[in-house]
Amino acid sequence: xxxxxxxxxxxxxxxxxxxxxxxxxSSIPAAINANITIDxxxxxxxxTALPTATVAAIETNIRGHKVKSPGIMSYGNTLDLVFxxxxxxxxxxFFKAWRDAIWQVKTGVAAAPVxxxxxxxxxxxxxxxxxxxxQYKVVGAYLENHSLPTLDxxxxxxxxxxxxxxxxxxxxxxx
Amino acid sequence: MAFLNGIEQIRxxxxxxxxxxxxxxxxxxxxxxxxxxxxxxxEDLAKLSTYxxxxxxxxxxxxxxxxxxxxxxxxxxDAKQTxxxxxxxxxxxxxxxxxxxxxxxxxxxxxxxILKLNRQREQVSSLAYAVFPEGNITFSGSSDTGPxxxxxxxxVAGIIGQKRTFP
Numbered sequence: 375x376x377x378x379x380x381x382x383x384x385x386x387x388x389x390x391x392x393x394x395x396x397x398x399x400s401s402i403p404a405a406i407n408a409n410i411t412i413d414x415x416x417x418x419x420x421x422t423a424l425p426t427a428t429v430a431a432i433e434t435n436i437r438g439h440k441v442k443s444p445g446i447m448s449y450g451n452t453l454d455l456v457f458x459x460x461x462x463x464x465x466x467x468f469f470k471a472w473r474d475a476i477w478q479v480k481t482g483v484a485a486a487p488v489x490x491x492x493x494x495x496x497x498x499x500x501x502x503x504x505x506x507x508x509q510y511k512v513v514g515a516y517l518e519n520h521s522l523p524t525l526d527x528x529x530x531x532x533x534x535x536x537x538x539x540x541x542x543x544x545x546x547x548x549x
Numbered sequence: 550m551a552f553l554n555g556i557e558q559i560r561x562x563x564x565x566x567x568x569x570x571x572x573x574x575x576x577x578x579x580x581x582x583x584x585x586x587x588x589x590x591x592e593d594l595a596k597l598s599t600y601x602x603x604x605x606x607x608x609x610x611x612x613x614x615x616x617x618x619x620x621x622x623x624x625x626x627d628a629k630q631t632x633x634x635x636x637x638x639x640x641x642x643x644x645x646x647x648x649x650x651x652x653x654x655x656x657x658x659x660x661x662x663i664l665k666l667n668r669q670r671e672q673v674s675s676l677a678y679a680v681f682p683e684g685n686i687t688f689s690g691s692s693d694t695g696p697x698x699x700x701x702x703x704x705v706a707g708i709i710g711q712k713r714t715f716p
Binding site: 432434436437439440441443444445446487 | 553555556559560563564566568628668
């Protein structure tokens with residue numbers, strides 16, 4: 375097999391680009407009383423990690439010969455989404471509503487059973503014509519953590535919020 | 550020539566794994582009658598006690614008897630405490646009749662099915678035991694975030710069904 379020629383490379387389809395994607399919350403949990411729409415979340419989402427899974431190895435180590443077998447696959451189970459905040463504080467309202475639904479300040483009361491505190495969302499990768507080419511469906515998501523930037527007196531950057539979602543599993547497929 | 554000649558002999562075996570098993574109590578309350586949220590299992594497959602004796606300057610052991618098998622199960626419970634309530638009722642009402650008397654062995658037993666699986670989640674062996682709980686079922690509360698978990702030991706009174714492949 376020879377080294378690839380330039381024509382081999384030129385003959386490949388368009389490269390998939392990291393800018394071509396969208397976020398779609400298929401369901402915001404019933405208990406989350408946030409004043410934000412699915413589109414408003416999508417428009418403010420600046421970047422996202424993609425879900426991954428790892429297969430643990432079972433090592434069979436017999437007198438110097440080590441063989442590995444696939445064991446339990448575990449999903450990454452957390453995913454970081456970075457949102458740019460707007461002056462209407464839509465993102466703050468969103469994560470505050472979710473956080474308060476899980477654990478009410480002072481009392482620790484949850485607003486609803488677990489099933490109503492979890493949602494699911496889609497991460498769609500698009501081609502250069504913005505047609506969906508691959509879809510990740512993240513299931514059982516809830517807000518596990520959020521991190522906020524330091525406010526200062528010299529930066530020009532927008533205020534960006536990283537929301538860490540915990541999830542149970544994901545499915546991915548070609549569109 | 551050695552018995553084990555190289556890594557290819559080891560590679561040719563499909564090795565077992567500790568997570569390839571399943572458990573069901575058909576009499577458990579729903580939804581745990583069709584599957585059981587057990588996270589750890591210890592199952593006595595065979596037990597043999599020996600008779601030890603000494604003669605002159607030697608000590609000997611010979612097979613003598615067997616004893617009651619045990620099954621140790623660790624399982625998770627739901628927010629309604631469905632399973633701990635069920636085992637509580639099993640011990641205190643079904644067996645101990647509210648502290649008034651002890652039921653017969655036949656009345657005290659429930660069925661547990663234990664499967665061993667391969668990686669395709671196909672059944673490799675199946676054993677069904679008639680068991681009763683022994684010892685305590687203890688709620689362990691804490692102030693940390695963690696699942697609600699119980700450990701129970703069951704004594705085996707009989708093997709109802711057995712399907713094991715050997716060799």
